[in-house]
Ligand SMILES: Nc1nc2c(ncn2[C@@H]2O[C@H](COP(=O)(O)OP(=O)(O)OP(=O)(O)O)[C@@H](O)[C@H]2O)c(=O)[nH]1
């Protein structure tokens with residue numbers, strides 16, 4: 001159990017500490033659980049592996065059920081532990097993956113920008129979060145395989161429109177293969193979760209996205225896309 005003086009800003013704050021059911025690790029200030037979802041073969045595992053180790057491997061096995069990794073980030077002088085749950089996109093694992101939504105602080109939905117069908121599935125994934133996740137889960141959208149910009153079948157502008165429609169935190173186009181925007185995804189998420197955690201700690205309820213009012217943050221690395229879009 002953590003005891004604290006509610007009037008004093010504590011050194012150690014852990015989101016959903018109870019769901020982890022163990023003593024706090026003194027070496028971090030925040031612990032966040034992020035679930036990564038999206039259709040099969042969009043590159044979720046590659047994104048997570050790149051975030052974990054900076055390594056990209058072309059051949060990946062499809063994920064079976066759910067994999068787990070942890071990486072610590074330094075955000076504005078605070079040590080943030082990011083616990084990432086990499087889920088299987090294949091339909092046959094849906095019942096397993098759904099059981100991981102409940103305790104997540106945030107979700108990242110990935111699509112493959114060379115396969116339109118994976119983008120068209122995004123509303124389905126949002127509904128899954130609404131159905132199985134906690135209320136007001138922070139959601140970010142990533143369009144992976146941005147290195148294949150010449151095979152693009154999803155315009156960045158379409159992703160902007162969708163993000164705005166569903167009130168998502170951000171849209172980023174990423175490439176696990178070419179190391180584009182992977183750390184940015186998790187840094188942005190960590191910042192948002194810290195901001196929300198601090199607000200709720202002091203009894204205020206966070207509204208939409210705190211980093212940039214309620215507009216999604218938009219970031220595309222590929223040459224034929226604008227970096228920012230005021231949609
Ligand atoms: N060109 C390119 N290929 C990528 C990228 N990221 C992943 N891939 C390839 O996409 C394929 C699928 O990657 P995975 O990471 O296994 O996909 P996944 O979303 O985890 O798939 P499931 O585990 O079945 O849900 C692999 O052949 C990867 O090499 C990328 O950024 N660029």
Ligand SMILES: [Mg+2]
Pocket residue numbers: 044045046061062063086087088089
């Ligand atoms: Mg996988």
